[in-house]
Every structure is written in structure tokens, then in C-alpha cells.
Amino acid sequence: MAARMTRREFVGRAAAVGLGALAAPVLSACAGGSQGGSVDLRAWSQVTPRIDRWRMRALRAAVADVEDFEVELTARNFAEDWPEYLNRFTLAASARNAPHVVVAGHELSAPWSAAGWIEPFDDCRERYDEFDAFVPGLWDAVEFEGRVWGAPFEPEARPMFFHKRKLRELGWSQAQVDELPDRLDAGTFTLDDLVHTSRQAIDRGVVRKGFAYWHRPQPGFDFLQYYVAYGGTLHDAQRGKLVVRRDPLRDFFAFQRRVVEEELTPRNFIPTEWETWHSTVAGGETLFWNGGIWMWAEWLAGYIGDRAEAHLFDFVGYGVQPTGVRGERGRTLSRPLAYFVTSSQASGASPEQVDAACALVAKSMTPDTRTPEVLESAHLGWLESQDLSRDRFLESVSYMIQDGRAFFIPNDVNFGQYNTIIYDHMLRAEQGEMTPAQAADAVVARMKLELRDAVVFE
Numbered sequence: 001m002a003a004r005m006t007r008r009e010f011v012g013r014a015a016a017v018g019l020g021a022l023a024a025p026v027l028s029a030c031a032g033g034s035q036g037g038s039v040d041l042r043a044w045s046q047v048t049p050r051i052d053r054w055r056m057r058a059l060r061a062a063v064a065d066v067e068d069f070e071v072e073l074t075a076r077n078f079a080e081d082w083p084e085y086l087n088r089f090t091l092a093a094s095a096r097n098a099p100h101v102v103v104a105g106h107e108l109s110a111p112w113s114a115a116g117w118i119e120p121f122d123d124c125r126e127r128y129d130e131f132d133a134f135v136p137g138l139w140d141a142v143e144f145e146g147r148v149w150g151a152p153f154e155p156e157a158r159p160m161f162f163h164k165r166k167l168r169e170l171g172w173s174q175a176q177v178d179e180l181p182d183r184l185d186a187g188t189f190t191l192d193d194l195v196h197t198s199r200q201a202i203d204r205g206v207v208r209k210g211f212a213y214w215h216r217p218q219p220g221f222d223f224l225q226y227y228v229a230y231g232g233t234l235h236d237a238q239r240g241k242l243v244v245r246r247d248p249l250r251d252f253f254a255f256q257r258r259v260v261e262e263e264l265t266p267r268n269f270i271p272t273e274w275e276t277w278h279s280t281v282a283g284g285e286t287l288f289w290n291g292g293i294w295m296w297a298e299w300l301a302g303y304i305g306d307r308a309e310a311h312l313f314d315f316v317g318y319g320v321q322p323t324g325v326r327g328e329r330g331r332t333l334s335r336p337l338a339y340f341v342t343s344s345q346a347s348g349a350s351p352e353q354v355d356a357a358c359a360l361v362a363k364s365m366t367p368d369t370r371t372p373e374v375l376e377s378a379h380l381g382w383l384e385s386q387d388l389s390r391d392r393f394l395e396s397v398s399y400m401i402q403d404g405r406a407f408f409i410p411n412d413v414n415f416g417q418y419n420t421i422i423y424d425h426m427l428r429a430e431q432g433e434m435t436p437a438q439a440a441d442a443v444v445a446r447m448k449l450e451l452r453d454a455v456v457f458e
Helices: 007-023 054-065 082-094 106-114 122-127 129-133 138-142 164-169 174-178 180-186 191-203 221-229 246-261 274-282 295-302 309-315 351-363 367-377 392-401 415-430 436-450
Strands: 026-028 038-046 070-078 101-105 151-153 160-163 241-244 288-290 316-319 337-341 455-457
Touching (some): 038 054, 038 351, 054 070, 054 351, 054 367, 070 082, 070 351, 082 101, 101 351, 106 415, 129 351, 138 151, 160 164, 164 174, 164 309, 174 180, 180 316, 191 288, 221 246, 221 415, 241 436, 246 436, 274 295, 295 309, 309 316, 337 351, 415 436
Parallel strands (some): 038 070, 038 101
Antiparallel strands (some): 026 070, 101 337, 151 337, 160 288, 160 316
16 A cells, blocks of 8 residues: 655655746747647736645646647736735726636636626536546536536635644543544534533633634634524525525624633634734644634644644544534535636637637646645645545545535625625624624614615525
């Protein structure tokens, strides 16, 4: 049996081999006899430095495999937060100066297609066999109004992490620690149990006040998992509308307030800087924390010093997000990214550039290119032939997006406003500015005023 290669070893070897390729901003196709002639393409991606290099590297590597065009590619990585990056694209698209290929979250399928900024992807998908290798169900992430709008990739999960050694200090047996992921999955360890266990850990001196449970410290989609955990629904596919349920919303807000009142989470925790958050959780100071699987790569790269991956496995456990309703299985949000091909309206693209961009994305979808990507960035595979069995961490979290455990963000033109309204009132409830019931009622009232017939109220 082949020995496992640690992620640190893999990243080190990949960096040594691929440094020159990373530094080159422009690559040209070498193949002659192109039917479509020379085509200039621009591509953009948001990245975490040293980790997400393959989003553009894969496109560079595919240039020579494009048969119908001689592609000259300018690929740019932007090491900035998603809001800044998306604002950059919005400004560029509004000025008709966007890149021809752009990486973004799958949920942009709806607003960007409605704005006329991206090309439908159905024809591209049918034209290239490479897209037949995608795992079943992933294309659902980029469907909107009966069409496909991009090539989805880098699916992920957003687990509840826990400190295994601190649970042992609290008196749990090793067997109890080992079975916690199964209990999270089955719904026999709930959000109430998380609060109870966290409070015990504080009372017994296992963790400090305010360090028993940390959610994400900045706005983001992760919080919707708690609304779903209490029985909330985001979207009604039959009616094509967003959904808000008042009682699950109230229970979600009550949980957010409870973790502050019981001193599991610091007061005024949002906004905390990500650097502080990562240093704290990777430093082993918290009992429970909610994050994404890609953070494993970030902790290895920048937060545990020279220690090996075994250090994380020694104290970090993980499972799906806990349910708020005992007996209901735990679930997780999965937010794949997508390659979108922009329209003439957004980028001034010619028909040849649209076709060449489609070909470039297709030819980048090979296991030889994409398997290093998921290993280095700690995402899950999306090609059926990708073998992640030698990676202990990825193999252990792959189940989280199988058998109905995972859900996508709705592709809906009103989702951004819907999410902002929920987040704003969650924050007010967490910080004690409104009661959970008041905040839930305010969400419903504001959505009825601003979104009206776009939302189903239950």
C-alpha cells in the first residue's frame, strides 16, 4: 500500500517544481494550425496567498491543449477579501473591461446572468467531454432558470471543529471523543449539547470564558447553517422563490444570543480580525469552532509554525454542523466556486474569445491538474477519477457532502439582499440590541417591505 504524503510535504514539492510557472503572467499556445487564429484572453481569481494558486495555474497549464485557437492568456490572482474582489469585478464589468474568465462563488450565477455579464454555459458543457467527468449533482450549483452558467469546481464543507484533548480533560472517554462525529451526523449531539458541554468546560477551568465556542468573525454564508439547523428553508425550487420561516429564524437568533450570554463567545465578537481568529483556534485555545475545510491548509501554511500535520490531527476533531432539532441529521453548507465566461457586455468579448475561454476552462479539467489543486488547498474533488485516498484529512471529510448532508446557497437574484437582512438582524440579536423574537419579526417585516413576492413566508 502506498504511503500517505502529508499536505506539508506535497505543498513543499509543488512549490519547488512549480515556482517558475507561478511567476509567469503570460503563456502562449505552442500548437500550430489553429483553426481560430490567435486569441488574447484575460482571467481573474481571488486567492489566499500560497494556497489557491491552482485556480489560475490550471488555466495556464491548459493553454497548450486548446486545439482550435492559439491562446495567449493573462491570468491574475488577487490576494484580497471576497467583497473587495467582487467589487473589483463589478466595476470592471460595468465599464465593459472585465476578464474573459472569472472565478467566483456559484451563487453569482443568478445576478450576473440577470445583468447580462456572463454567457450561458450549456453549449460549452455539451461540446467538451471533460465536463462529463464531473461528480453527479455538482452542476446543480450553477443552474438558474433552466440553464447552466459556469463550470463548478472546488466543492467544500464547513464542519464544526472541536478540541479532542480538551474534551478528554473535561472527562470524556476516548471512545466518546471518537464517536462525536457520528453523533453530529445522526443528530444525537445538538446545538443545545454544544452549549451545555461548553459551559461545563468553562466551569471546570478547561477553557477560559469567551473561548468555548467561536463562530466565524466576519459576515458570511456560514451563519445560514444555523437557520437550517433549526428547521429553516432557504429556497422553494417548485415556486422558484426564497423562503423564510419565522420560528427557525427566532431559534437561530436565540442560539447566537445564548452563546454570548453564557460566556461561550466574547461580547461584540463580530468583527474580529481573521488573523486573530486563526491564531486562536489553530493555537488550541477554543473548545468548539465553526469553519471551512480549506482552513486546514491555511493553518498548516501559516499558523502552526514548523510543526507537521500530525500536530493538527493530535487535537483537532471535526464533524458536520450540529442540528438544533434532536434526531434530525447534521448538515453543512457547500459553496463551490465556478469559472464563468463573461459576455461582450461585460468584457467586450468577441465570439472567438467566448469560444476560446470555453475551451480553456474545459481543457483545464484534468485529474493530473486538478488533484494537486485540492490537495494543496484542502478542497474536495469534483472529477470522478480524482483519488484523494492518500490524503488523510480530505478522505475523512468527503462524506460531509454526500447523501444529502450538504446544501448549496440558492441561485436567486434576490439572495444577496435576503442574506443581508438575516445577517443584520442576527447581529443585533447576538449583541443584545433586539430580542431574538423581535429580530425574527423584524426580518419578516423588512422582507415583506423590500422583497415582497420574491419570498415565501412560513
